[in-house]
Amino acid sequence: MSSDSPISPTVTTPPLDPPVRLGIMASGTGSNFVALCDAVSDRTLSAEIAVLIYNNPGALVAERAKERNVPAVLLDHRQYKPREELDRAIVAELQRRNVEWVVMAGWMRIVTPLLIEAFRDRALNIHPSLLPSFKGAHAVENALDAGVKITGCTVHYVREQVDSGPIVMQAAVPVLPDDTRDTLHARIQAQEYRILPQAIALAVHRSRSGS
Secondary structure, eight states: OOTTSOSSOOOOOOOOSSOEEEEEEESSSOHHHHHHHHHHHTTSSOEEEEEEEEOSTTOHHHHHHHHTTOOEEEOOGGGOSSHHHHHHHHHHHHHHTTOOEEEESSOOSOOOHHHHHHTTTSEEEEESSOTTSSOSTTHHHHHHHHTOSEEEEEEEEOOSSTTOSOEEEEEEEEOOTTOOHHHHHHHHHHHHHHHHHHHHHHHHHHHHHTO
16 A cells, blocks of 8 residues: 555445535635535536635635636625624525535634534534544644644534534545655545545435435
8 A cells, every 4th residue: 555545445425316405615725625526527426516605705715616617605704793693694695505515625614503503414524634633723733743643534514512523434544754734734635535525425325315
C-alpha cells in the first residue's frame, strides 16, 4: 500500500431513486463542493444540488458554483445576530428550494438547534479527523501535535454539540514522519472527496428504507 492509499475500503452504496435533492453549505474554496458536483455529474451519486449557501463574500466556492450552474446564495453571518437569525435565513432558503438533505462541506460556523431540528437526521458534516478524536477547527494541526500515526476524515450527522453526531463513514490516512499541516491536509482531503458522496448515498438510503 502506498502512503497515499486509503486504509478504509470503498463502500458500495445503492443507487437512489428518486435522486436526493441536496443543499450544500460551504465557507471557503469549495473543494468538497466540486467533488460532489463531479459525483453527481458522473452519476456516482444520484442527486441534484439545489443550492449552495455560503457565508463569506468573495469565497471561491461561489465562483465554482457559477461555473457549474448551481444557484449560489450569500448569507453573510456578519449581517445576522444572534446566530439563530442566520440559521433561520438558511432554513428558509433551503425550504424554499425544496431541499431534502443538507451537507456541510467546509461550513465554518457552529449551527444552532433551529437548523438542526429543521433537518433532524437529514444534515451531514465532513470533518478532517477520525472522530471522536480531534474535534473542532484545528483537527489536522492537533493530530500532528499529538504525534498520532493515523488520522483521517469522518462524515457524521449534525448535532448540537460540535463534531459529535453519529458517524456515517470514515477513512483513515497515515501520518508520515515529514508531514506538514498542508501535506497531511491534502491527503485527508483526497479521502474526503472519496467518502462524502458515498456517505450521502448510504445515509439517504438508510433513511428511505427505515434501516
